[in-house]
Amino acid sequence: MQTTVIIPTYNERDNIVNLINDIFAQPIENLKVIVVDDNSPDKTAELVVPAQTIYPNLYLIKRYNKLGLGSAYVAGFKKALALGADLIIEMDADFSHDPKDLSRLIEVCTDGFHLAIGSRKIKGGKIVGWNWRRKLVSHGAMLLARTFLRLRTKDVTAGFRCYRREVLEKINLDTIKSNGYAFQEEMLFRTQKNKFHIKEIPVTFTDRKLGKSKLSNKDVYEFFITIFRLYTGLFDKD
Numbered sequence: 755m756q757t758t759v760i761i762p763t764y765n766e767r768d769n770i771v772n773l774i775n776d777i778f779a780q781p782i783e784n785l786k787v788i789v790v791d792d793n794s795p796d797k798t799a800e801l802v803v804p805a806q807t808i809y810p811n812l813y814l815i816k817r818y819n820k821l822g823l824g825s826a827y828v829a830g831f832k833k834a835l836a837l838g839a840d841l842i843i844e845m846d847a848d849f850s851h852d853p854k855d856l857s858r859l860i861e862v863c864t865d866g867f868h869l870a871i872g873s874r875k876i877k878g879g880k881i882v883g884w885n886w887r888r889k890l891v892s893h894g895a896m897l898l899a900r901t902f903l904r905l906r907t908k909d910v911t912a913g914f915r916c917y918r919r920e921v922l923e924k925i926n927l928d929t930i931k932s933n934g935y936a937f938q939e940e941m942l943f944r945t946q947k948n949k950f951h952i953k954e955i956p957v958t959f960t961d962r963k964l965g966k967s968k969l970s971n972k973d974v975y976e977f978f979i980t981i982f983r984l985y986t987g988l989f990d991k992d
Contacts, residue, residue, distance in 0.1 A: 755783075755784065755840045755841065755864065756784045756785075756786065756837070756838055756839050756840050756841070757782055757783075757784065757785050757786070757839065757840070757841045757842075757843065757856075757860055758785075758786040758787070758788060758834040758837060758839035758841070758842050758843065759777055759785070759786070759787045759788070759843045759844075759845060759856070760787075760788045760790065760827060760830035760831065760834060760842065760843065760844050760845075761773065761787065761788070761789050761790070761830075761845060761846075761847050762789075762790045762791075762792070762823055762826035762827060762830065762847065763789055763790065763791045763792070763794060763798045763799075763847045764791070764792045764794050764798070764820060765794045765795060765796045765798060766794065766796075766798050766847040766848065767794070767796040767797060767798045767801060769847050769848050769849060770789065770798055770801055770802060770847055771801050771802075771805060772849075773847060773849060773853070774787060774789075774802070774805050774809065774812060776853040777853045777856070778809055778811075778812075779853075780853055780854065780856050780857060781857065782856060782857060782860065785811060786811040786812075786813065786834070786837060786839065787809070787811065787812050787813065788813045788814075788815060788830045788833050788834060789802050789812070789813070789814050789815070789847075790815045790817065790826040790827070790829055790830045791814065791815070791816055791817065792817050792819065792820045792821055792822075792826060793816070793817060793818050793819055793820060799814060799816050802814045813833065813837075815829055815830065815833060817829070821933075822933035822934060823933065823934055823935065823937055824930060824932050824933035824934060824936075824937030824940075825933055827844055827937060828927045828928075828930055830842075830844075831917075831922050831927055832927065835919065835922060835923070839919060840918070840919050841860060841863050841864075841916055841917070841918060841919070842916070842917045842918075842919065842922060843856060843859060843860075843914075843915065843916045843917075844913060844914070844915050844917075845913065845914050846913055846914070849960065850959050850960055850961060851872060851913070851914040851957070851959070852957065852958065852960075855872055855914070855955075855957050858870075858872075858955055858957075859872060859914070859915070859916035859955065860916060862916065862953050862955060863916050863917075863918050866951065867918075867951045867952065867953040868917070868918045868920065868921050868945070868950035868951050868952065869915060869916070869917055869918070869921060869942075869945050869950060869951070869952045869953070870915065870916040870952075870953055870954075870955060871907060871909060871912050871914070871915050871952065871953070871954045871955070872909075872912055872914030872915070872954075872955060872957035872959075873907075873908060873909040873912055873954035873955060873956060873957065874909050874912065874957065874958075874959045875896070875908035875909040875912075875954075876908055876909070876954050876955075876956050877956060878956030879909070879954075879956035879957055879958070879959075880956075880958050880959070881958075881959045881961070882958060882959065882960045882961060883960055883961025884961055891974075892911070895910075895911070895974075895977060895978075896908070896909070896910045896911060898978075898981060899939050899977075899981050902981055902985045903939070903943050903981060903984055903985060905939075905942060905943065905946060906946065906952070907942055907946070907952055907954060908954060909954060910938065910939050910942060911935055911938045911939060911977075912938065912954075913935075913938055914957060914959075915938075917945075920950075921945055921948070921950050924948050924950075925941070925944045925945070925948065930944075931980075931983070932976060932980045933976070934972065934976045934977070935976075935977060936976045936977040936979070936980035939977065939980060939981070939984075940980055940984065943984050
């Protein structure tokens with residue numbers, strides 16, 4: 755079984771090499787990693803290139819503009835599917851997701867679930883490094899999304915996920931409209947709507963220590979717009 759990890763990057767020079775090393779150090783057979791870089795001004799991609807000589811299964815997609823998180827994942831998904839991946843994992847580049855938890859996500863999907871989510875919102879999961887305001891805003895946004903979109907998953911915006919191949923083949927990736935952090939809620943909505951089996955496992959999310967957060971007011975706005983867009987089309991047959 756082939757597992758591919760996708761890492762979108764924008765100004766992650768301080769983290770990317772150490773993260774790549776830690777991922778390939780995990781006891782995971784037939785592992786590939788795809789870095790999708792949005793023309794980082796700090797030249798993140800320049801550090802990935804020499805790492806490819808060490809890790810033959812490391813791939814780099816260099817994009818020539820800042821095109822957004824959602825489209826970065828779509829590009830990575832398509833590349834992973836073309837490479838024959840059975841399991842496709844998405845994770846952040848800033849060590850907020852622990853590479854040691856990769857095997858736990860993989861185990862869930864090999865046990866029959868179609869989507870495994872590293873969750874901060876179930877028993878045993880937690881967030882380290884956020885202030886109370888950020889936690890409150892996050893909780894309110896997720897509650898709104900879960901209520902209007904009837905999502906059963908508790909951690910709607912979790913970016914640490916493992917998809918089985920058939921999920922991404924079923925979802926028409928070219929029709930994904932959200933491009934910021936709302937991408938996660940849209941993918942979750944479409945996965946549930948297609949009646950795939952989803953399971954959350956508890957993880958510790960640690961706020962980044964190096965680099966700057968990419969969350970912007972535009973992302974927050976898009977998150978709520980996406981709720982409205984998906985809600986108004988909730989009963990569409992397709």
